[in-house]
Amino acid sequence: MIGTTFLHGGINEKKLVLILSCVLYLTGCVTPFIESFKSGKKYDTKWNQQCLTLTQNVDLWKGPKTISFSKNFITAESSKRVPRNLKKRGVLLKGTRLEVMKIYDTYLHGLAGNWYFRVNLNVINGRYKGMEVEIPGIYSAHPYPMFFTHKTQVVPYAARENLQPSTIIFNPEYLTECSR
Known part of the structure; x- marks a missing residue:
């Protein structure tokens, strides 16, 4: 039995049991859903370890690693x-070479949200050599302009398997394949 002190706060025992039952039910149903948001699936693509060159100077930003941005x-x-x-x-200069480190997905915006691709590159030369950086894509939290696009720009939660990493195209205004 719940103590009378708690019940004087305006919640009777039946309401409390109903609320607790709903919370427990939703926690059980939502936990697997929430867990899928935490880890982005990494994809193997034709771009793995590919070298790209910056076609113009770009700004380099640093911040806390969040669901929306890499460090x-x-x-x-x-x-x-x-x-x-x-x-x-700082600034990464035109001609800086970058290597594709990982292509992965992220889910955003709760039950009505979508899966998005994200791309991280390793700086091969210059002042920031060895640093891993993320580039802006269609992911809605990222600033414009985009450095890459893909055929499956926005994929609803239940259709994650429809993401097509092989369709990623890097924006030639910012990135081109390295010359040999």
């Missing part, structure tokens, strides 16, 4: 929509 992030110098939690770290 280091690059944007076009013209980008106006950079999140407040990112601080400018």
Whole structure:
């Protein structure tokens, strides 16, 4: 039996049991759903370990790793929509070579959300050699312009298997394949 002190707060025993039952039920149903958000699936693609070259200077940002951003992030110098939690770290110069480290997905916006691709690159030369950076894509939290697109831009929760990493195309305004 629940103590009378608690019941004087305006919640009777029946309401409390109903609330607790709903919370327990939802926790059981939602937990697997929430767990799938935490880990992005990494994809093997034709781009794995491919070398790309910057075709213009880009801004380098640093911030806390979040569901929306990796620790280091690059944007076009013209980008106006950079999140407040990112601080400018420097500039990656035109001609900097980058290697595709990983292509993975992220889910955003709860039950009505979508899966998005994200791409991280390793800086091969220059001042920031060895640093892993994320590039902006269709992922809605990222600033514009995009550095890559793909055929399956937005994929609803239940259709994750419809993501097509083989259709990723890097924006030639910012990235081209390295010349040999």
